[in-house]
Amino acid sequence: MRQRRPSPQTILVLRALLVRATEWRYGYDLTKEIGLQSGTLYPVLMRLADKGLLESAWHESDRPGAPARHAYRLTQTGVAFASANIDAAASAQGGRTPMPA
Amino acid sequence: MTYRLPLILCNVATHLLPASRRSWADGMIAELSHADDARAALNFASGCLLAALRERARDADTHVMATLWAIAVVTAFYAVVQLVCAVRGVAVLFGAHDGMLDALLRNGASPTVIASYETARPIVVSCFLALGTAQLATAWFLSRRQIRPFAIAWCIALLIAGIAVAIQLSIIPIGAGVPSEFHALLMQAVAVPALLVWLHRRQHRFQER
Numbered sequence A: 001m002r003q004r005r006p007s008p009q010t011i012l013v014l015r016a017l018l019v020r021a022t023e024w025r026y027g028y029d030l031t032k033e034i035g036l037q038s039g040t041l042y043p044v045l046m047r048l049a050d051k052g053l054l055e056s057a058w059h060e061s062d063r064p065g066a067p068a069r070h071a072y073r074l075t076q077t078g079v080a081f082a083s084a085n086i087d088a089a090a091s092a093q094g095g096r097t098p099m100p101a
Numbered sequence B: 001m002t003y004r005l006p007l008i009l010c011n012v013a014t015h016l017l018p019a020s021r022r023s024w025a026d027g028m029i030a031e032l033s034h035a036d037d038a039r040a041a042l043n044f045a046s047g048c049l050l051a052a053l054r055e056r057a058r059d060a061d062t063h064v065m066a067t068l069w070a071i072a073v074v075t076a077f078y079a080v081v082q083l084v085c086a087v088r089g090v091a092v093l094f095g096a097h098d099g100m101l102d103a104l105l106r107n108g109a110s111p112t113v114i115a116s117y118e119t120a121r122p123i124v125v126s127c128f129l130a131l132g133t134a135q136l137a138t139a140w141f142l143s144r145r146q147i148r149p150f151a152i153a154w155c156i157a158l159l160i161a162g163i164a165v166a167i168q169l170s171i172i173p174i175g176a177g178v179p180s181e182f183h184a185l186l187m188q189a190v191a192v193p194a195l196l197v198w199l200h201r202r203q204h205r206f207q208e209r
Helices: A009-018 A027-034 A038-050 A076-092 B004-016 B021-030 B038-058 B060-094 B099-106 B113-142 B145-172 B182-207
Strands: A054-059 A069-074
Touching: A009 A027, A009 A038, A009 A069, A027 A038, A027 A069, A027 B021, A027 B038, A038 A054, A038 A069, A038 B021, A038 B038, A054 B182, A069 A076, A069 B021, A069 B038, B004 B021, B004 B038, B021 B038, B021 B182, B038 B060, B060 B113, B060 B182, B145 B182
Parallel strands: none
Antiparallel strands: A054 A069
16 A cells, blocks of 8 residues: 655654654644644644654653653654655655745 | 633643543643743644644544444434324324324225224334334443444334334235335334444444554
8 A cells, every 4th residue: 555645744743853863852842843833733743653653751841840741752763754754755845845834 | 811721721632632642632731831921822722622623533433433423313313203103192092183094094994994003003002112212222322332232222123113014014005195104114224234334344444544
């Protein structure tokens, strides 16, 4: 079966996660960094996690009294998937960067 | 503006998300305390609510329950119709006007047919009562996703419906210009199992994906 090409929003998320692939990232910070609404970001993150491309963990917050944060980063498979699809998207668009939704 | 509304929205999102996404919901709530200000928190929480709605709409289990409820509501409607017929039938037994008898007389039914109809009337009324009750039970079990009790209640309902229709047809053949339950019951008997089989296959396909 042919695999579906990731959406432009997914490419944006993958690109942001791939920049610092080893670092854990947080939902709110990603919305600010990418310019995507949380209503778009979270479904993308959930799909990536379902496919085993994203791992998540709970991290203590650096703000006193704040609850632990849900952190995300690409898995090894996710890194390979992101690299392949970002390149493919770039060639398909002639090197243009997808715009945030 | 305070963080109260964003927190309420995120809590609603938590309840909307399927149980398998609970950690994501907790993660969304935790992010609220890291928003730059209350407006940003509200914007973030509104998005989380939207994400939760999207996830709920995609959830296979939600699709199954929505379909089961839809079938249950239609079945309950049929049950109410049968019970209304039963109540009217009881009223006829106690001397109220009988529209069916009028229809038979209008269509020139013989005295033998009229006599058979009047003899069978208490049994048919009992069948309507039993059928309505069995169908209500069917709708209830379906809405609770209790498939085995549903199947039993459904078979009982079908048996009663079969008896009622057989009695009716033994007295008055179809197409004699007299109202008949036959087609409505036949449609229901075929449609509900067909819908359930379709639902089961759809769910199976969804799980395989």
